[in-house]
Amino acid sequence: MGHSMLSGWTDRGMDPNRVHIVEPNEDVASLLSKKGVKVFNQNCEIPSQFVPTIIIFAVKPQVMELVVPNYSHFKSESTVFLSIAAGKKIAFFEQHLGDDAAIVRAMPNTPAAVQRGITVACGNTQVSNPHKQQCLSLLRAVGEAEWIEDEDLIDAVTAISGGxxxxxxxxxxxxxxxxxxxxxxxxxxxxxxxxxxxxxxxxxxxxxxxxxxxxxxxxxxxxxxxxxxxxxxxxxxxxxxxxxxxxxxxxxxxxxx
Missing domain, CATH: 1.10.3730.10 (ProC C-terminal domain-like)
Incomplete structure (x- = not known):
């Protein structure tokens, strides 16, 4: 899903130099590098002065617990964490990142690769309106995007549009x-x-x-x-x-x- 969204963003003219990706698989990393994005084997390789606006978790739900804690040091008032993984609730990310982190949970779909995707998103109480608009702007670059207040709806959204x-x-x-x-x-x-x-x-x-x-x-x-x-x-x-x-x-x- 992450690759589909990246393809959509770069096709729409996003500057690939703004994108930092952590990808431990060397073959996948090589393919990503050809898109012009900055690829790192581990997140500790990212320059310490880099302050991300949005951190996107685009890994399988089964490995999320191993991945998320490694990004807690990026937490700041200007940074929002955006998950596109099925099943993982906002409470899961608050547990690993702290309940003071701005967290958005979203469910996109693969037509994002051709700017025909649709995404439904929701956030916790730490998500400011600027955070919300930043995420929606990013998601709408690859299709339609809807914001909901009830996180419980995301499971059915996953079943309908995600799959x-x-x-x-x-x-x-x-x-x-x-x-x-x-x-x-x-x-x-x-x-x-x-x-x-x-x-x-x-x-x-x-x-x-x-x-x-x-x-x-x-x-x-x-x-x-x-x-x-x-x-x-x-x-x-x-x-x-x-x-x-x-x-x-x-x-x-x-x-x-």
Missing amino acids: GPAYVFLLTEAMTKAGVDSGLPQGLSARLARATVSGAGELMRQSDEHPSTLRENVTSPGGTTEEALRVLMSDDAWQTLMDRAIAAATARSRKLA
């Missing part, structure tokens, strides 16, 4: 396979599925119509689309499956905390 791109990719895979099973060449089926999903997404983004209206606009009575939807929506199977998937992801996000 959502994977569900769309799975749909594209399924459409491709179904096309091949119906006799289309693999390459053609893949191109049709990919273009259809991305095109429908862009149409929905630009339209003021409800998704159900857009769906109905494609569906002619007695036509092929209606027949396909009859199968997909029979016994409410499609919605039931999606409800189960989102509930499972939400529960997993809570467990990671």
Whole structure:
């Protein structure tokens, strides 16, 4: 996720010299260096005079407890800590950084790499309005961003938009396979599925119509689309499956905390 956001920021013209990244993996560090950012193997290598405006934690939740305490010395009134890790609550960061640290918890998604992401964020009581605006400005450089006051909503946000791109990719895979099973060449089926999903997404983004209206606009009575939807929506199977998937992801996000 961090790499996706970095790609979006640099593509939008962010000065890479302003970005300091700690990456212990040498292969990944080498790739990051090619973007022009400053890469360090350990945070102790960062120049002592450097005062960060925003520190972003973009590591797996499972290793967060090993990482976060190493950044407590960067705490200052001008610095805000921004986490994009699933499951880790603000209280976790207050435990390791102190409850006087300004902490923002956010859940972005991978379309940030092409400036089409959406992020939902919230913060603790130490987050000032300038902190909030700095984080939102950074997040909006790679897509849309929403600020909420209720942190408990973040788990469901993680399930919907955080993991959502994977569900769309799975749909594209399924459409491709179904096309091949119906006799289309693999390459053609893949191109049709990919273009259809991305095109429908862009149409929905630009339209003021409800998704159900857009769906109905494609569906002619007695036509092929209606027949396909009859199968997909029979016994409410499609919605039931999606409800189960989102509930499972939400529960997993809570467990990671």
